[in-house]
Amino acid sequence: MEETSLAARLYRSQKLIRRAEEEIARIYPTDKIKSPVHLSIGQEAAAAGVCEALQPEDIVSITYRGHAGYIAKGAPLKKMFAELFGKSLGCAAGKGGSMHLVSMQDGVLGASAVVGTTIPVAAGVALALKQRQEKRVVVCFLGDGATEEGVFCETINFAVLKRLPILFVCENNGFAIHSPLSKRWSTLDLLSRVKTFGLSCHDVPDGNPFVVYQEAAKAVMDIRRGGVPGFLNVAVYRWKQHVGPGEDFHVGYRDQAEYKRWVKRDPIELVGKTLSEKTRNVIDNEVEEKIAAAIKFAEDAPWPNQLETFSQVYA
Amino acid sequence: MEETSLAARLYRSQKLIRRAEEEIARIYPTDKIKSPVHLSIGQEAAAAGVCEALQPEDIVSITYRGHAGYIAKGAPLKKMFAELFGKSLGCAAGKGGSMHLVSMQDGVLGASAVVGTTIPVAAGVALALKQRQEKRVVVCFLGDGATEEGVFCETINFAVLKRLPILFVCENNGFAIHSPLSKRWSTLDLLSRVKTFGLSCHDVPDGNPFVVYQEAAKAVMDIRRGGVPGFLNVAVYRWKQHVGPGEDFHVGYRDQAEYKRWVKRDPIELVGKTLSEKTRNVIDNEVEEKIAAAIKFAEDAPWPNQLETFSQVYA
């Protein structure tokens, strides 16, 4: 059945991310979402391709730009929208917002709004799995900017030293907010650098979702068999502003021509065109229904009781 | 004149370090030095060789294992001993002790007892020099352990990005306290890693002081001419315990046979044997006089007034 093929799965996952975020962008001006949102529109290949290579019991660690990873790993969309709406049925009970999505049952570690902080936390989870001799794998998503924080090098050193079951995935969109790599990296040699720490490195320079999946699958299999930790660089392009629902080509920090080149290679279309129109339609409808249901769920969900302000400070 | 030859200068500098620290070890049991001391006995080649390649107006950043760098850069021995004795005429007015030696006039940046913290501080000094277009160079000494702190990678990235006039010198003694590299480094590939940041790398795997000098001189000249920052790895061996005046081969974390191999290549003898006995004697006497005078100075120096406890909290 085409609808359960790899292409269909990658299409479905990416489409769900894209459309969910387009809805977020649509709703945002109504002020129903009182939370800073960092959209992954255009970057869907990374989360979708990597998560396709995982088992449900595997774990992903996401960032504040985390809708994509959350959705791709299969965490409930309803709870995500409810969280964005600040409702009690949100995945973090309305206490986390868009920057702190979490779903432990689905193997989604909570995201952090402080860049880089989740990197060692993800490695800590991998350490726990190793100590308990579980065969699960952790995937740690991070941005290109996050690799500049010292904790990144500290963590990959330790991960190799203890052979932790972890794959680091750099969603490399070339920018940290408005600052390009050239203003932040002394050289572009990230992969060779990571290699010197002993990780097994993989690169997807064109962000093709099929290749992302293949490379991730190889890396994950290797890790599951006891290999060294992996590092996967995925080149992607952020279509929207750093934070917020709009576009930002008018402000001048990046080149719209480059954007257009990336749009031409839209990872969703790239997968979509390998599917029949019928399959695409089936999936598209499924996606729309899911999103509509999630938004309705969020709208209808109750506000948290004000007393909840004081609960859960301590476990 | 042989006494002003390179060999004589390296011999003098190393000998002064060695003998000063032997005196510290001798005095230590009297409790006159109420300060933790980290000795460089055996490791003299790094400080002596590198500082020989510097101009007086150049700057060095030292660590808590800093007697060697302080002495090699030409800072006053008297003030060092007075500092160790907790006297008011110490280089830090009795407020710093052995771990915080400093002598700004001689281009010795203050040392820190928190490993790695001096690395960005040294780079900051280099930035200031660059901003003021001064032609001076900064040398930042650091231990092998210090490269594990995230701030090391953060700093070398920035140093290359801004082409700071700085040479990082790793006094690589293979241990952090009692922990060998194998327990701390995922691979031994430090130099290739540093290269990926774009620094120009130099290695002295046998710690030969002549070679240290040569490599440092090359690196410094290159930096002074506007080249990229440098990194110099110097293999050395610490003959004494991590902290304190004694030996520690009985406790079992390292191999005495290795120690013996290093003693056979004692960097002072290595240089000394290229000199005439007469020259050695002249220098040895000079060294002993200097040390005796410094100890006497420290003994005779007054204690700080107790009110000094409260001064210099703010500038």
Next chain:
Amino acid sequence: MPKASRILSYFEALNEATVQVMENDPSVFLFGLDVDDHLGINGTTLGLSQRFGEGRVFGTPLSEDAMTGIAIGSAMAGQRPIHVHIRMDFLMLCMNQLINVAAKAHYMYGGTVKVPMVVRSIIGKSWGQGAQHSQGLHSLFMHVPGLKVLAPSNAYDAKGCLIEAVEDDNPVIFVEHRLLYGTKAEVPEEVYRVPFGKAKVVCEGNDVTIVGISNMVVECLRANKILEGVGISSEIIDPVSLMPLDLKTIAASVKKTGHLIVVDNGWTACGASAEIVASVSELLGDRLIKTTRLGYQPTTCPTSPVLEKVFYPNPVTIAEKTFSMVKPGSPEWHPSPELAELAYQTEFKGPF
């Protein structure tokens, strides 16, 4: 001859202060993530990279720890860095450099170096900033000798404090607040300084002394209006400088009113409010005074607007707390919704 004052926003005042110190002293430079982009840190650094060039105004990699050490080193070497952080929460990444190096260098090196640096940092608030983008952590810095801490509440003080901070020979933690950038005050064009260690009596009163920190000064002024309605006259004090702290002015006021409430933009436990209450209690040891504190609820900051509202002190909670302290016997009192609404909307124009 002093030039005329204009009405400036807080962000414009900071921008102008920076321009002036950079014009006057070539050793001043400005750096930090995003100081050179088109948003310019809420407008406070807009235009500066164009004006002073990349050598003196530049963005950085995401490496707060190293960047702080670099600021320190450059300061030791005679420069005067201004290092900017878009959120105060990020200072937790450079505590080692701030606490273990910057605060201690002058003393630990026997007075042979100075560390004249300014660390600008912004307290976030509202719109689901949440746990990690909302913290006012100034109290942590007040704990450690060697640091100075400033928290100007209006455009006039912002400009004068920033100039004072840059010219000071010590590391200064400069606390800004997201909701203050749009507030306006009369700000002289010329260079002027607001000194460390001098609190301001923002408005006089007899029944209770209310100390407000950072943008809580504005909330306290609103509470003051509400309290007028029930005949309570409150004296509002803005410490401006948290370290050194002008306890004299505060204690003198409390001596008069007998009541002290400190309203902080941060948690109360071991906070600035604890320090002020404890110090005033000690200073006025021979008389009975009543003291209390308000600040963030003792919880992590939630994002849902429903919960976020409970988290922060506001004019109503300040007024109610004051009322119950000043009139302990009285039945509970809650300002009418209209009064509360009105208070929230009142804008105050500095300088206070």
Next chain:
Amino acid sequence: MPKASRILSYFEALNEATVQVMENDPSVFLFGLDVDDHLGINGTTLGLSQRFGEGRVFGTPLSEDAMTGIAIGSAMAGQRPIHVHIRMDFLMLCMNQLINVAAKAHYMYGGTVKVPMVVRSIIGKSWGQGAQHSQGLHSLFMHVPGLKVLAPSNAYDAKGCLIEAVEDDNPVIFVEHRLLYGTKAEVPEEVYRVPFGKAKVVCEGNDVTIVGISNMVVECLRANKILEGVGISSEIIDPVSLMPLDLKTIAASVKKTGHLIVVDNGWTACGASAEIVASVSELLGDRLIKTTRLGYQPTTCPTSPVLEKVFYPNPVTIAEKTFSMVKPGSPEWHPSPELAELAYQTEFKGPF
């Protein structure tokens, strides 16, 4: 059936507690720089790597920031890490993980994760430890909701607190003191717990309440002896747990004595001592009490023994401060050198 007590040193008590929690619960592991060497963190971790193997007891690279995140992650995944730092000063390297992640995770993720971890850290003192190896920074952690803070002053509490801390489902900052490791107390062999939030009245008295933190409890006991000589009866209280803090016990004592002096092993500004004084002042608002604080001098810690002596509170300065508070009219009093000497030498045996 409880087993017999023995006299143990503080370090032995911590070692025994660790063995017991690790025997009882396979999810507990111990790591940190040098936990596996022949010194074993002042003896507290000696023999543990041999006993439990490298998988559960291991040294680390010098990467405090990452190692803290790793502890947090492992805790979220159900392990119970004990992370050891040979000096509390080094916690400044991992403030981001402790303050921005560990303290907030349970709340920020809506209760869906727990972070049961213990961060052991040692306050250095004496022998020229100096500016960066001597800090008692517990107050910084008391400021931030989500963390618990323990500071046991004797071997009995050390063991019971460590077991309690490891079993607790929250991040716990566990404060030890270098000079306490050799002190002895009766310590039961069996597993027992010293609960959070319960202060201990170490010795009863009527004239003044003296709260001592960490090893200052011992110094306060010495001061108590000196004060007996001038007819002042002091009640010494050890909070043991700093967050949560048992204010009730302290306030009840102050209600009786009318005088409160808090002696901390840290700075006073925005410190534990400020929190205790402010809270007690608020709680006992309707009566006149006298309060004061003692702690590190408001300076950086110097290394020269001559200066270091001035930096710390000691039995004499505690006694003098107490005397001048309790007998405000009296002429200045200084304990005789012999009495002071004697006090310094007095050893106290816990449990207090």
